[in-house]
Amino acid sequence: MKFLLIMNVNPAVLDALTEEERNEIGEGHGAFIDTIKKSGEMITTQALADPSQTAVVRVRGGQPVVTDGPFVEAKEYLGGFYLIDCESKERAIELAALIPDAKIEGLGVEVRPVMFSDGTLEA
């Protein structure tokens, strides 16, 4: 079963982290990637640039209208994700708990089943 482990980030929470905590997160992700690659559960992972770098495109009257900044004003934004293929929802939750973000107060990791896939998976 495929799951998307969604890391929603809150820029205010991230800004308040100490250097040491930041390093721990970086190393934690490295270790997590290593774990799920070895177990054959990793499909791909992507980390996204800061929400301020985003643009929203709307087509109105056949014309694209582009606005800078995120889609909605919110506290949390999509920061990145892991796409995994594992045995069960229980295993997906177990893996999500290994992601360093899950341990940070104010953050969490969302686990959502995948319903349809297409395109090449070789990243």
Add this chain to the structure above:
Amino acid sequence: MRTDHATEDLLRELAPQVLGVLVRRHGQFEECEDAVQEAVLAAAVHWPDEGVPASPRGWLITAASRRLIDQIRSDNARRAREATTADQSPELRGDHADDVPATDDTLVLLFLCCHPALTPASQTALTLRAVGGLTTAEIARAFLVPEATMAGRISRAKQSIKAAGSQFTMPAPDELPERLSVVLHALYLIFNEGYIASSGSDLQRADVAREAIRLTRMVRRQLPDDGEVAGLLALMLLTDSRRAARATPGGDLIPLAEQDRTRWDRELIAEGTALISAALASSQLGPYQLQAAIAATHAEAGAAEDTDWRQVHLLYKILERIAPNPVVTLNRAVALAEISGPRAGLELLDTLDGDARMGGHHRLHAVRAHLLEAAGDRPAARENYKLAARGTASLAEQRYLESRAARLGTAEPP
């Protein structure tokens, strides 16, 4: 690289035999398995151009043995110790490679790949590679994951087998029934993985269902008297007979009652029915036999309304007794509704609401919706179809459930 079907079939048949020979000689399942995979890939490239060698099995044993020795030699850490052993082994030098008894270790391999220490997902992947002779890339495509993911999974599986200290022998007689049930479950999962796929872009996966059937036939050749092996094979054949009728060309699911039964494969039905009839008459009853008997009962009905629902209900009732499972009860509710009316089916469904294994499962909502629709309660049926549509992780099923909900309309009937 595209190998013709005859070569492909031959390679898949020979791959586990060659692996068996290598493991018997050298142990080291993990290394031997890699070597055989490389030899099979080499054969797939060379044979179509150069012709199939006079002794294809010997060719593969020689090629795999050479690769094994290369692998051992390139492994610097163990070089001194193992290259010496290898040099002393005539088989590893490629001499007299075909001079081996034609024993078939395929079943032993299957038990090894379906080791209870592995997760079902690892068992199925390793079985397809080591016993089925499929490449990692083919297995990855079938399971819709990148090749690197599948390679990691297979490699981890082989390490786990090694760590579990398993031997290349048949399980002891007292362990055999339990180990066999793990093997059959893995084959069943492989079949389902391929069968669930329905739309055009998923044709690759239909091959996996066929591969599961081929492997189960192979197990049956080795264990012809086992009722559950026969039952599983019959179940696969009878289920597969409906392949052409079970979805529209666009990939939309067609429920059993609405399928065009002229498109069911008569040959598969005849074979599956004969198999299950013989097994039921001569073997100890088991869950696969009962499921096959249910599939055979559906298969013998020329039209949905001719279905012998009393027999289906009885078979589910026995299945519920010997292998209790909420999904079985769910299916029995459908049969009960056919013989005693939708309200009786709905009452049986209510007993599942408290079951933690079933609570909130989309199939419970889907069946309830279906029975409510039959009972004439359109608003409640619609609500349950929508609940079920939200709960499923299959796009085809979601489309089907949403269309059922939409068919019931939003307004009250006039």
